[in-house]
Amino acid sequence: MDATDSPIDAALGRAGYRATGARRAVVDLITRRDGHFTAADLVDDAQSRGLRIGRATIFRTLDVLTELRAVERLDLPTGDHAYVACEPAHHHHVICSRCGRSSDADDAGLRAVVRDIERQTGYRIDEHRLELFGLCPDCLARGST
């Protein structure tokens, strides 16, 4: 098995980006993470693993991965920008406000809501973002205080 054959490398190539060591390293850091994380988290991870990756590169790589839809940016209620790894298809995130983990949900029925709002307001809606916050099953089981 050759690292060169990862699906990320393919996606990078398809989009005209080079599959570099730094990018693979960032992807690796992300896959070792659970739940959402900030750019600063990755910078810390890299440092504590002794990886010599520049701060700027981490931000740049997150932008690229966002464009490839391998990652999505969240806007937490606190105002922080965080990211989650995800599948490259349209969907929404359900975020646990206790542990930070997140799951994907498909937008069953949301399309109808959007159409209804277009009728209500007269806007033509091109893009939407739905973010849901609550407690995941594990944290619920562990008591909701």
Place this chain on the structure above:
Amino acid sequence: MDATDSPIDAALGRAGYRATGARRAVVDLITRRDGHFTAADLVDDAQSRGLRIGRATIFRTLDVLTELRAVERLDLPTGDHAYVACEPAHHHHVICSRCGRSSDADDAGLRAVVRDIERQTGYRIDEHRLELFGLCPDCLARGST
């Protein structure tokens, strides 16, 4: 008519805040605005009108108004934090990506979507945010290039 009797003053009092000159001035700046605006926009507005309001006070007042739900914070796709004036009831914003104006829409049917996602994922959802981006009727009429 006495400025002291504005609904904002009442809302401030109800929440235990004082109705100060600086806060009234910020509210005034906001009502003169159309569409969404950033904290920096208000800082500029204040300066260009010769108002002596500190930067910090503008940020603080926006926090207070957000808490009173006289204003809501948006997270634009660009990553910027913006605000819109709004009615103090739960609703969602439809934002024009050309001119920045926004309208309110009620969440007809969204409740059902949320319940469905709870069933799908096992999460208990406490809070949600739906933001819609597109073109407003005026910008549509003016051609969609």
Place this chain on the structure above:
DNA sequence: CCTGTATTGATACTGAGTATCATCAAGGGG
């Protein structure tokens, strides 16, 4: 009108994200 206290604004600070630029390495062509 007086007073306790919330609020203000000037200043300095923090921290996220970006611009710059010399150096480096990916990978396609020979």
Place this chain on the structure above:
DNA sequence: CCCCTTGATGATACTCAGTATCAATACAGG
């Protein structure tokens, strides 16, 4: 398999949003 072009990297410096601090001020209740 090596070269060369060009995109990518990382160190640094910078910008700008948002926050902490704190002495001075102004609101509101008595």
